[in-house]
Amino acid sequence: MGCNVYDCGMSTTPAMFMTTVFQDYECDGSIMITASHLPYCYNGFKFFTREGGCEKEDIKKILSIASEEKLDHCIKKGKIFKIDFIEEYSKDLVHTIRNGVASKENYDKPLLGFKINVDAGNGAGGFFADKVLKVLGADVTGSQFTKPDGRFPNHIPNPEDKKAMESISQSVLANHADLGIIFDTDVDRAAIVDSNGMQINKNALIALISSIVLEEHPKTIIVTDSVTSTGLSEFRK
Secondary structure (H helix, E strand, O other): OOOOOOEEOOHHHHHHHHHHOOOOOOOOEOOOOOOOOHHHOOOOEEEEEEEOOHHHHHHHHHHHOOOOOOOOOOOOOEEEEEHHHHHHHHHHHHHHHHHHOOOOOOOOOOOOOEEEEEEEOOOOOOOOOHHHOOOOOOOOOOEEEEOOOOOOOOOOOOOOOHHHHHHHHHHHHOOOOOEEEEEOOOOOEEEEEEEEEOEEHHHHHHHHHHHHHHHHHHHOOOOOOOOOOOHHHHOOO
């Protein structure tokens, strides 16, 4: 249809959105094939523009345009470029974290001395251990299920799943880690576990992040979505 296409290979939901933002790409749109944390047979499409993820009404509009669009004007094919976008996305995360650290004494490796376990549940988030945390100086020994496998042989990659949360808690305790991070399949949701194995997810995770933000930027307004409940308002610093 005359479009130039970047084949990103295995990627994540946030990374696919960033293909519309990064200056070297600035894609008009991006499409991700994913079943999220559901069984692989439920694969579907996620659509993004630089305004964000497409909602149901946006998808209806896309389908309507596609059914009516005349393609006779496409006189030549576009090109396909295979890229390792996760590598570029990881470098951007590392850069962002380095610049966000208050202390500049150890700019290159601000996580030196910390042991952090990653549980990717055999989803797409395994890169975070070696390409982000390890580069920042963290000891990621004990990270588990970082190799992608769409059959999810160990546990469902879902931070709201009881078995998954118990798995990362046990890993943190067994490896004497300072922190555990668990992702869902396409890495648009996460939860953490502290050094005592205590699970911090859902409302508690948003409350913790909000507390940190409010400490650094008092009187900030915290905006959440429907994933959180009214119970979030019960948390107090």
